[in-house]
Amino acid sequence: MKKTTLYIITLIFSFGFVYSSTVNAQTKSPNGLKIFKDNKCTKCHTISSLCIGAKVKKVVKKEDDGWGFDDDEDDVKAPDLSDVGLKFKAEWMSKWLRKKVKLEGKKHKRRFKGSKDELQELVSWLATLRDETNKVPELKKTK
Numbered sequence: 001m002k003k004t005t006l007y008i009i010t011l012i013f014s015f016g017f018v019y020s021s022t023v024n025a026q027t028k029s030p031n032g033l034k035i036f037k038d039n040k041c042t043k044c045h046t047i048s049s050l051c052i053g054a055k056v057k058k059v060v061k062k063e064d065d066g067w068g069f070d071d072d073e074d075d076v077k078a079p080d081l082s083d084v085g086l087k088f089k090a091e092w093m094s095k096w097l098r099k100k101v102k103l104e105g106k107k108h109k110r111r112f113k114g115s116k117d118e119l120q121e122l123v124s125w126l127a128t129l130r131d132e133t134n135k136v137p138e139l140k141k142t143k
Helices: 002-028 030-038 090-097 116-126
Strands: 059-062 066-069
Touching: 030 116, 090 116
Parallel strands: none
Antiparallel strands: 059 066
């Protein structure tokens, strides 16, 4: 009985923690999410911890090995940003989005086209995304 009660209490606190971190990211900078969506960042990026996702690629019948993704040679899967605030500081993200720095030898695919204030709002919001517990595993492309 005690183990069951302890388990239920632990479960409730766990859900509370995940929920509060999600709500926290959405309320610390409410315009950040709007800027993220308005600039079509969701065309490439997902934020699975907030149930925000990139459009799913079309699945097509392949001649050689059955089913697979409709591949576009330039198309590179952008990372899920659920925990981007754990990896990068807002100042670096601002430079990255303006194509001033490289990551693994590459610059961001698109230069941010909004105002300086919008960029600051966006990277401040992105810096609050620190949830690695609620990430959905990424799908692997088939060849």
